[in-house]
Amino acid sequence: MARKLGFVIPSLFTLLLLIPENQAMITEAPAPQPQAHPGNLPAYGAREGSLKPQECGPRCKERCSKTAYKKPCMFFCQKCCAKCLCVPPGTYGNKQLCPCYNNWKTKRGGPKCP
Numbered sequence: 001m002a003r004k005l006g007f008v009i010p011s012l013f014t015l016l017l018l019i020p021e022n023q024a025m026i027t028e029a030p031a032p033q034p035q036a037h038p039g040n041l042p043a044y045g046a047r048e049g050s051l052k053p054q055e056c057g058p059r060c061k062e063r064c065s066k067t068a069y070k071k072p073c074m075f076f077c078q079k080c081c082a083k084c085l086c087v088p089p090g091t092y093g094n095k096q097l098c099p100c101y102n103n104w105k106t107k108r109g110g111p112k113c114p
Helices: 002-027 053-063 070-084 099-103
Strands: none
Touching: 053 070, 070 099
């Protein structure tokens, strides 16, 4: 009998060790990751036609906040926003989110919008 208990107790102990691991593997599923759009940037105001004209000022103020040339930046940003009704997010780049803003060029072929 002692011999049978010597075999049964380690077997039960092993089973008890395996059960929580199996349950943990079943119940612990990875959390679903949110689907992000390009660069994980905010969509509102960054797509052509998504702003109202009165929203251009605050968006341009944010866009031009880090430049040393605030007046010309604000002037052209507001001009571009009035035409395109969008301002790319951030202080630099991200123009691909607003094609009108991105494609409006000067006579020399440079970017018109900051």
